[in-house]
Amino acid sequence: MIADQKLLRIPGPSPIPPSIQQAMSKPMIGHRGQETKELLQRIKPKLKPVFGTEQDVLIIAGSGTSGLEAAVVNTVKPGDDVFVIVTGAFGDRFVKICEAYEIKVHRLDVDWGKAASPEVIKDYLNEHPEIKVVFTTYCETSTGVLNPVQKIAKTVHQHSEALVVVDGVSCIGAVEAKMDEWGIDVLVTGSQKAMMLPPGLTFIAASDRAWKVIEENEQARFYLDLRKYRDNLVKDSTPFTPGVSLLFGLEQVFHLMEEEGLQQVSKRHKLMMNMTRAAFRKLNIPLLTSDEAASPTVTAISPADFQAEQLRKVVNTEFGLSIAGGQQHLKGQIFRIGHMGYCSPADVLQIISTIEIGLKKINKCIELGQGTQAAQEIYLLQEDE
Amino acid sequence: MIADQKLLRIPGPSPIPPSIQQAMSKPMIGHRGQETKELLQRIKPKLKPVFGTEQDVLIIAGSGTSGLEAAVVNTVKPGDDVFVIVTGAFGDRFVKICEAYEIKVHRLDVDWGKAASPEVIKDYLNEHPEIKVVFTTYCETSTGVLNPVQKIAKTVHQHSEALVVVDGVSCIGAVEAKMDEWGIDVLVTGSQKAMMLPPGLTFIAASDRAWKVIEENEQARFYLDLRKYRDNLVKDSTPFTPGVSLLFGLEQVFHLMEEEGLQQVSKRHKLMMNMTRAAFRKLNIPLLTSDEAASPTVTAISPADFQAEQLRKVVNTEFGLSIAGGQQHLKGQIFRIGHMGYCSPADVLQIISTIEIGLKKINKCIELGQGTQAAQEIYLLQEDE
Structure with a gap:
């Protein structure tokens, strides 16, 4: 294998398009x-x-987790009651952040691989009017679930005064997001997934309702104080040193997104999801999530009769293909394919066709080319739509 | 399609590995x-x-054609008799260069898609002892033929005093080359094919026999005077300004080649050739060349019942995949896939699976995934060897 040849198909960081790499190389x-x-x-x-959104989207130099922490420390204070919908490892991260600040966490655990149900949320909120903020995850990276955040936000607002905070780290930029229309109060994402940049920036926006809470929240904070970012951004500035090279790159991200069209970007991601899912279904290898709960950016596969880790190892050795394993209790149980950002249907065909070889190499009984064929068929079908 | 996503699979220039791109970006x-x-x-x-070879390989700032011209002007002069074996457009280029210098060209035309036969060459040389140089092409880029230069050189030396000059532009770096052992007197290649660099350098080496001729050749030449390059290279220098950035890149080329191993590089190219050929054979789409005559770096496909140009257009529009058309009288008749340099078996699977979709889109009757499957089978087969 050529040493340079790496096929990075984990659910982030995702590969960097050459024109973005080049933009980031501008002199400081x-x-x-x-x-x-x-x-x-x-x-x-x-x-x-x-x-x-019509709100300003704030840019913080930090990873996605700093954005999640910003969402917490700006909206709640020790002793406040929050409701955290945990559909995987990143819902769990919200819990951990809240607990670090001695916030009273009401936790809803959803089976990993399933999406949160607005019905269950409704019932809980009706019983717990003390909840100040509901934390949820749009795409749960650890399972490839896309939670119905539009419906969740609607339910929350119908049944409570709580703010709705959404972690959109592994999907914003690749999926439809209508923060204002859907009633999302705080939306967070990171730079290294569908935004096609290296890690190092987190983006966060807040609704007018959220800003009222943020203004008055007594929680101590300094670097992550969103008021500072907001007040500076009005003057086209940042409170602290921004990630300058990443900002160079970010401008090119928008050029690429505009050239393709935001709608087309989200259409492409849905197509890649459908191609990937059709392939594994055809190969008779179980998908972790249902079609309804599936994310356009990451697909988790849950093999019944072979070792996920063995497959990951062999495709990496043979083709330099990196796919992710499972997290926490799904470690060793699943593998996850990132198809987001700088990834095309042609790349999905490459992922599938190389994984088919990997499956053969670990003696899984499949018919070569069948998964690829299923993905090709989806491509042609969607094109005809 | 993401604007950046280009799959460059023409038979050169080939894609540049990131570490080479980076090496070339060093300050001047x-x-x-x-x-x-x-x-x-x-x-x-x-x-x-x-x-x-044990000879010094000279580096000239110029494209492959400058290397071919150097081979001509350094070994022959006006009125000299040369034998040019024309198996395609690049054999023809030797003819054109020789004619520009009023050299007497004996031309052997071989059907495009076929390799030159040492037998025919033998007969011609026996009848024409006045031939001073035999010009031939190792990989004929326009047809994907790999001529048997080892046998040709042997035949020439057995039956004549002529020098053997070989154009290796589209294969050296990807195929076995034993210039000294095989009796090749002048070997030329370019930077932009299997050497994984942008165009701009040509490499040329000469045997002791060739150097005697070069020393005494009365043809006027200045920039392409190989004696100047030789005398300078002894002192680790060049007679004229070298392509400095390309030299930065060239050093990294060798790092990559050494890391993979030269033998493995040539094994990988044979594997990619076999995968590509198996795929089109399975799809029942005729290959231009026989297995014996096929080059590991480029495959020409000669469709019987669809327009090559239509396919090229559709895969470019759909996937950003660039494959080449035919040259001269094969224009519109064939398409050519470059699988050389920074190209892997995983890339071949991507080429095949996207072309399959392209074929469907132009209404060619094929079964999706069948070509991919055939390529996958070859991959697994060769691995077992």
């Missing part, structure tokens, strides 16, 4: 100068349609 | 300084095994 500039001001001025309006 | 250095001297010193021995 001072972050308090006119150039950075103008760069932020140009970027600012472009983030809004990706979030589906 | 003066070409008469110590750094360039040391760079050439490190590169010099690494080119020899790629050519299979």
